[in-house]
Amino acid sequence: MIAVYKKELRTSFTGMAAYVFIAFVLVFAGIYTMLYNLSNGYPNFEYVLQSMSIIFLIAIPILTMRSIAEERRQYTDQLLYALPLGMTRIVLGKYLAILTVVAVPSLLMGCYPLLLSQYGEVSFATAWGALAGFFLLSAALAAIGLLISALTENQAVAAGLCFVVMMLLYFMNNLASFVSDTAAASLAALMLAVLVLAVLARMFTRSTPLAGLVAAVGCGGLLACYLVAAERFEGLFDRVMESLSVFERFYTFIDGVFDLTGVLYFLSIIAVALFLTVQTMEKRRWS
Amino acid sequence: MIEIDHLTKRYGPHTAVEDLYLQVEPGLIYGLLGPNGAGKSTTMNMMTGCLAATEGTVRIDGYDIFEEPAKAKAKIGYLPEMPPVYPEMTPREYLSFVAEAKGVQKEMRGGQLDQVLRVTDTAAVQNRLIRNLSKGYRQRVGIAGALLGDPEVIILDEPTVGLDPRQIIEIRDLIRTLGKKHTVILSSHILSEVRAVCDRIVIISKGHLVASDTPENLEQLFAGSRTLELVVRGEEPAIRAALAPLRGVRRLQFGRREEGEQSLTIETGPKDDLREGVFFACAAARLPILGMETRKASLEDVFIELTGQDAPLPKGEAELSDQQGEEGEQP
Incomplete structure (x- = not known):
């Protein structure tokens, strides 16, 4: 695992990806700090973090696109399969290398509140708490990016797909609010979500019965719940999406709440994404 | 093993x-x-x-x-069809990564690295980027990687x-x-x-x-028979009559005929040598032999017969199994 980690880290720093990612994040941090804190005189560094979180739409694909897709393109994945290491350790090594790169701008940004405190009162606790949330958010998004890289054959496709997924995650809440608040609309939207899930299950497992089961149980369950307590469905879709949204969790940190459930949520996102990455890699042995 | x-x-x-x-x-x-x-x-x-x-x-x-x-x-050390090398690394970097990933002890890594570089003759290019190496050298670097971990x-x-x-x-x-x-x-x-x-x-x-x-x-095993290829000046019936008394002929096959020259093949058992007999028989019948050649089944024939389009499991396979039962052929 350490061997893979060292190799990945070296690769990302001999190539452009890591530098571009770090520079990109820092440039935006600089611009927003300038704008909010220095020009307008807000003492809250966390606003900077909130505004700049949109850059992950581009920064994460840059960082993660090549990680596994490139191995496949240059046939080095054969080496990984032949190594006497489990796939879990290889994926963990890769993820830790990405995480190290992700940590660099977060650590550097940790100095900003100190600099700002020269010019006025800064609430360090909220600033650094928000920064911790920022790091967790980027870690979770990077894990999702790694999974997407494992799913695709080349890095351009990985980057494109990753961008789309990041965008969906970012705008998930706004999109969900387009669904009307009535119970019936919520039911329809949730059923649609279940069907999407079933399609994904079909794509991943290539097993139609399983996908059918997911769809049937999901839709049946929803319908049953709806018949029992329809009034509970009012605005439900919106609430579900909000509690699932990665970015929404991060905004809690911005508000100055160091949300432990949020931490747990990010950690579970990472765990699930890495687990699926390992499974995707293992699955390729079979095809 | x-x-x-x-x-x-x-x-x-x-x-x-x-x-x-x-x-x-x-x-x-x-x-x-x-x-x-x-x-x-x-x-x-x-x-x-x-x-x-x-x-x-x-x-x-x-x-x-x-x-x-x-x-x-x-x-196992494995070199797949495409050498799995990272173009942006040098052979030395690549090999030290493979050695570490294969769990070679740190103190032994340097020695093993030098050894595989020597064996595969890649020491001269060890600090160039693999991207810039020729296919032959990439292949060698791949083999060197396979050798690591002994x-x-x-x-x-x-x-x-x-x-x-x-x-x-x-x-x-x-x-x-x-x-x-x-x-x-x-x-x-x-x-x-x-x-x-x-x-x-x-x-x-x-x-x-x-x-x-x-x-x-x-x-x-596949030299189940030996063939004699002949070119004789004469008519087919005459040749047939002249060769008829010979013992050990398994099969007589007449081929092309050009300007009075008849080509034919005689199949015999693997140990029979009919060359002299054929010579005297033809000489006695006044049928001049213009050419004579013995052919044994070569590995090419074996290969072609075994992998032929129409014969996925040719009869030769059965012979093989009979005589070399333990070698792992499937019935």
């Missing part, structure tokens, strides 16, 4: 490898021979754990590659494809050198190559194992 049992791989309805049995003994060089698409790479990928088998097992020194992959893989078995998938003739000879020499210390399995669709390097030939056709033996034995 390696026991392959009932190995089968199916891709949907297509069967790439079916019911393969093979015993690999230590210290020998094995050549996996077969036409393109016969299932050689698939077999090797399964032997090294890169590909899961649909059915069957592969045991490396007693460890099942699918059940105990870490232990089994530690005994595995007992080295598996090389088409190690000489895409190399120039001089590099091919160098790689073959390298393989022979490796064969002194390791068990080597290589695949190829080039007969002369396998013949030149290997102690054992395993012929695969359409996912089936059709023969496994030493090159000499294969030739001999």
Whole structure:
């Protein structure tokens, strides 16, 4: 695992990806700090973090696109399969290398509140708490990016797909609010979500019965719940999406709440994404 | 050393490898021979754990590659068809990564690195980017990677494809050198190559194992008959009459006839030599022999017969099994 980690880290720093990612994040941090804190005189560094979180739409694909897709393109994945290491350790090594790169701008940004405190009162606790949330958010998004890289054959496709997924995650809440608040609309939207899930299950497992089961149980369950307590469905879709949204969790940190459930949520996102990455890699042995 | 049992791989309805049995003994060089698409790479990928088998097992020194992959893989060095090298690294960086990933002890890493660089003759390019190396050197770097960790078995998938003739000879020499210390399995669709390097030939056709033996034995077993090719000046009935009294003729076949010259082939038993008899018989009948040639079945014939389009399991295979039952042919 350490061997893979060292190799990945070296690769990302001999190539452009890591530098571009770090520079990109820092440039935006600089611009927003300038704008909010220095020009307008807000003492809250966390606003900077909130505004700049949109850059992950581009920064994460840059960082993660090549990680596994490139191995496949240059046939080095054969080496990984032949190594006497489990796939879990290889994926963990890769993820830790990405995480190290992700940590660099977060650590550097940790100095900003100190600099700002020269010019006025800064609430360090909220600033650094928000920064911790920022790091967790980027870690979770990077894990999702790694999974997407494992799913695709080349890095351009990985980057494109990753961008789309990041965008969906970012705008998930706004999109969900387009669904009307009535119970019936919520039911329809949730059923649609279940069907999407079933399609994904079909794509991943290539097993139609399983996908059918997911769809049937999901839709049946929803319908049953709806018949029992329809009034509970009012605005439900919106609430579900909000509690699932990665970015929404991060905004809690911005508000100055160091949300432990949020931490747990990010950690579970990472765990699930890495687990699926390992499974995707293992699955390729079979095809 | 390696026991392959009932190995089968199916891709949907297509069967790439079916019911393969093979015993690999230590210290020998094995050549996996077969036409393109016969299932050689698939077999090797399964032997090294890169590909899961649909059915069957592969045991490396007693460890099942699918059940105990870490232990089994530690005994194998594998070079896939495309050398799995990172273009943005130098050979030295690449090899030290592979050594570490294979769990070579830190204090031994430097020594092993220098050793494989020496054996594969890549020391001169060790600090250049792999991106800028020729195919031949990439192949060598790949082999060097396979050698790290001092595995007992080295598996090389088409190690000489895409190399120039001089590099091919160098790689073959390298393989022979490796064969002194390791068990080597290589695949190829080039007969002369396998013949030149290997102690054992395993012929695969359409996912089936059709023969496994030493090159000499294969030739001999298939030399079930010997043919005499003749060109005689004379008429067919006259020649037939002249040769009729000869003993040991299994089959007499008349071929083309051009300007009074008749070509014909005489098939005899593998040990019979009818050349003198044919000469005197024809001389007595005043039928001048213009040409005479003996032909034995060559490895090419064996290969073509075994892997022929219409005969996936030719009758020769049955003969082979009868005489070499333990060698692992499937009925």
